[in-house]
Each structure stands twice: as structure tokens, then as C-alpha cells.
Amino acid sequence: MALLTAEEWEVLALSLKVSAVAIGACLPLAFALAWMLARWRFPGKVLIDALVHLPLVLPPVVTGWLLLLAFGATGPVGGFLQEWFGLTLMFRWTGAALAAAVMALPLMVRAMRLSLEAVDRRLEGAARTLGAGPWRTFFSVTLPLASPGVLAAAVLGLARSIGEFGATITFVSNIPGETRTLPLAIYSALQVPGGESAVTRLAVISVVVSLAALIASEWLARRSGHGRGRHVL
Amino acid sequence: MSFEISITLSLGSTRLAYDFAAGSGLTALFGPSGAGKTSLLNAIAGLVRPASGRIVVDGAALFDKAQRINLKPEQRRCGYVFQDNRLFPHRTVRDNLLFGWHRAAPENRWMSLDEALDFLGIGALLHRMPATLSGGEAQRVAIGRALLSGPRFLLMDEPLASLDADRREEILRVIERVRDELKLQILYVSHDRDEVDRLANQVIEIAPPG
Numbered sequence: 001m002a003l004l005t006a007e008e009w010e011v012l013a014l015s016l017k018v019s020a021v022a023i024g025a026c027l028p029l030a031f032a033l034a035w036m037l038a039r040w041r042f043p044g045k046v047l048i049d050a051l052v053h054l055p056l057v058l059p060p061v062v063t064g065w066l067l068l069l070a071f072g073a074t075g076p077v078g079g080f081l082q083e084w085f086g087l088t089l090m091f092r093w094t095g096a097a098l099a100a101a102v103m104a105l106p107l108m109v110r111a112m113r114l115s116l117e118a119v120d121r122r123l124e125g126a127a128r129t130l131g132a133g134p135w136r137t138f139f140s141v142t143l144p145l146a147s148p149g150v151l152a153a154a155v156l157g158l159a160r161s162i163g164e165f166g167a168t169i170t171f172v173s174n175i176p177g178e179t180r181t182l183p184l185a186i187y188s189a190l191q192v193p194g195g196e197s198a199v200t201r202l203a204v205i206s207v208v209v210s211l212a213a214l215i216a217s218e219w220l221a222r223r224s225g226h227g228r229g230r231h232v233l
Numbered sequence: 234m235s236f237e238i239s240i241t242l243s244l245g246s247t248r249l250a251y252d253f254a255a256g257s258g259l260t261a262l263f264g265p266s267g268a269g270k271t272s273l274l275n276a277i278a279g280l281v282r283p284a285s286g287r288i289v290v291d292g293a294a295l296f297d298k299a300q301r302i303n304l305k306p307e308q309r310r311c312g313y314v315f316q317d318n319r320l321f322p323h324r325t326v327r328d329n330l331l332f333g334w335h336r337a338a339p340e341n342r343w344m345s346l347d348e349a350l351d352f353l354g355i356g357a358l359l360h361r362m363p364a365t366l367s368g369g370e371a372q373r374v375a376i377g378r379a380l381l382s383g384p385r386f387l388l389m390d391e392p393l394a395s396l397d398a399d400r401r402e403e404i405l406r407v408i409e410r411v412r413d414e415l416k417l418q419i420l421y422v423s424h425d426r427d428e429v430d431r432l433a434n435q436v437i438e439i440a441p442p443g
Binding site: 122123125126128132133136141144145 | 275278280305307309317322337378382
């Protein structure tokens, strides 16, 4: 007996693709925002902070609806993308990735901001007096010290994005092979009489994928940053 | 080698003013806690920007408000030894020692790694991580890291403060040898009269503000 049906493999592959693209695209933006919030002082910082966190507290269906307004064919961003690049996100897997990225953003920014704030800035000062410019200091001191947190943030975001449901179904609907990710497939199977065994299999996959993500984040965090000194602790 | 320092610093609502000249050897900046001695060193290193005035080393300005000169910390070639050693926790002793050496222009390096290891007696520590070093070992590595960056002068901010009596004596001797054998000019911050009497060629009293 095959472990999964062809359709279920497709769901899993799509879910991983959507999440990987979402987090890959989101990572630089999340880091920039985390840096801004951790290091800069500027008017309107409270507002930026609140906007970043909005998807965390809004009902996901509202986030999905807002994405629909902005990225729909007639929306301000969607119209622009369509006209200039012939790009449509609505009802596409790329739209699902956008929804997943927006929903994962607050978690990633929070985790990265905490890890950046935990970096001792006096070490950066020491690096500067030793002849390192701001960029060299960033790459040889700040980033390595913050990297366990940054990686953990990425994996946390990945786990969150794999579970994304409400914003996705609102924004890009539930199209098999295009936008039907794991949670949406579970939801669909629940609607079908006799779909229990499919639900069970998909739910097990969810647990396995989430566990793998968490273990991977732990492993990454352990071997990066202070890793070289670990043997002495 | 000479320093001419005449600056004011704003720290919150406090305004600190310094005006002194320092010759060769070890100059102690002596005063009670809270007199802004560390802020003064940070200003000389370029980590804190003075509100006004100028900092001149050997006739060349590191900072001059009137002439809009403000060299970046990495351009000032000062070896800074901090109170809390401030070694990079994610790098081995060797990588810490060579951090500044790699950044220095070859013609500005006046000490090799082997010479530094020999001078400070830290050859056995090379592959250790900073977290595993004792206070005295860490402070010797921190001094080595500063020397290897090819500095023109040293700034030392209470380098003995976090050490017990035996280690203090050990580091005191190292500092005396830096002063006498390497002939490096040192600005040395302390609030300890005995330390200052033993080390300093010149003492500048730093009074608390107000």
C-alpha cells in the first residue's frame, strides 16, 4: 500500500514549495524590519511596529481580504503588477506564498529583533577600534552573534507558513494543484463523506513536517554562532 | 608622541569638559567613578562624538569640530583595552588576536602573532574560546589583540578592575612592559591611587561634573 496517494504527494510538494518561496522572499524584508526596529530611532516607529504585527492579531480572513483588495486585478498593487509585468498573484500558488509570507512576517521580525537586541553593541565598538568598518563589523560580529536567532526565526516562519489557512483560502481560494496546500487539503477532505482516512494521513504529514522544522531549527541554532565553543560548555 | 585634547561631551543633560595635553609614556586619567573617564576614552577612540572641541594626536586631528574633521574609529589606529576585555565570544583566541591584525595595513603592523604570544605568554591559549579563559588570561589576550592591530597608542579603561589581587599584579607587569619595552604611549583610566602611582609618568585629574 502506498503511503500517500499521488494527489497527496502533490499537496505536500506544493505546500513545501509555497512555504519555501514565502520564507525565502520574506527573510531579507523581515531582517531589514527587525534591524530598523531594534537599532533605529525615528518618528513613526510605533506605527511601523504595529503594522508589522497586524497580521498576528487580525483575523486571518481579514488579512486575506486586504490582500485581495491590494493585489486583486483592480487593486493598486495587483493592477500595477499586471500592467507592467503581466504578473497575477490571485488564484496562483505565488499568491499563496504571498499570504504565507505576510502571516509569517510578524513572528520572524519578533524573533530576529530579539536576537539583534541581544547582541552586545560594545563588541561592535571593539571591532570598530580594531579597524573594521561598519559592514565588516556587521558580517564578522553582529550577524554571527545574531545568527542562531535569525535561523530560528526563519524556521519558525516556515512552520507557521506551512500551517497558513485563513488568509490563503480568502486570497487565492482552494484550487487543487495550484493553491491547495496541506491545511486546505485537510479542510477539503473533511467536507467529503468518508474522507477520514485522507484527513488522518494529511494530519500525520503536518505533524511530521512541523516536528522536522522544529528539530531542524534546534539543530541549526546549536551548530551556528557559538557552535565552535560548544565542546567546552 | 603627544596628545592635545580639548573637548566637551554631552551625556544626557550632563555636560563634561576636558582640556589637557599628554606627553609620552603612560598618562593616567585619574578620578572618581562617574567623572566620565570612560566617555573620554570613547571620544578619543571615535565611539562617542564630542559636542565641540578637538582631539589632536602628534599634530594630526582625529576630531576637530571647527574644521569638520571626525575620523571613524577604524581610521584612528588606537588600541583600546576595555575594562571587561570585550573579546569576541564566537571566535577563538587566535581569531580574536588576529582580528585587528588582518584589518591593519601591512606597513602599520609592528608586531607579529608570534611576538605577541611570546610577549604576553599566551601561546597555550591559542585554540581556546574566550568563555573558557580566566580573567587574567582574557585580559592578556585583549591586550594582545589591541597590540596586533598596529595601533599608534593605547587606551586602557581600568584594565585591572575585574581581576583578583594576583592577576592584577600579573597584568600590571604586562602594562609596565608595554610602556617600557614597546615604548607605546598609553592613556590609562583609573580610580585607584596605588595603580596610578605605580604606573603613571603623568597624572591628569578628572573631576566629576558640577
